[in-house]
Amino acid sequence: xxxxxxxxxxxxxxxxxxxxxxxxxxxxxxxxxxxxxxxxxxxxxxxxxxxxxxxxxxxxxxxxxxxxxxxxxxxxxxxxxxxxxxxxxxxx
Numbered sequence: 001x002x003x004x005x006x007x008x009x010x011x012x013x014x015x016x017x018x019x020x021x022x023x024x025x026x027x028x029x030x031x032x033x034x035x036x037x038x039x040x041x042x043x044x045x046x047x048x049x050x051x052x053x054x055x056x057x058x059x060x061x062x063x064x065x066x067x068x069x070x071x072x073x074x075x076x077x078x079x080x081x082x083x084x085x086x087x088x089x090x091x092x
Contacts, residue, residue, distance in 0.1 A: 002051065002070055008033055009044045010053055014066050023062040 002010065012032050016024045026038040035041060045064070048054045053070075057063035 002053070003044075003047070005033060006044050006047055006051075006053075007070060009041070010048055010066070010069065013054070013064055014069060017064075017066060023064040025062060 009029060012029065013023060016022070016028075024032070026041050029041045030036075030038055033041070033044075045054065045056070049056060053066070053068055055065045055067055057065060
């Protein structure tokens with residue numbers, strides 16, 4: 001189970017990797033999540049790594065690899081269309 005901030009950070013990193021191919025910097029992550037310090041980002045990344053969502057690649061800057069996404073983000077459930085009240089009723 002992820003905290004709301006961990007979930008937000010994971011989706012942000014995933015989106016940035018998809019857009020640019022490069023992980024965001026700690027400062028970019030801090031600004032995106034509206035945190036005051038980079039130590040908060042470090043704790044969130046450590047938590048994501050411990051839970052098996054990301055992997056840090058050693059000896060490389062900005063080297064985060066997404067291993068998996070939360071089930072809700074990875075498999076969004078389709079929403080059934082709502083029929084309008086003016087829709088014609090089918091004839092039996």
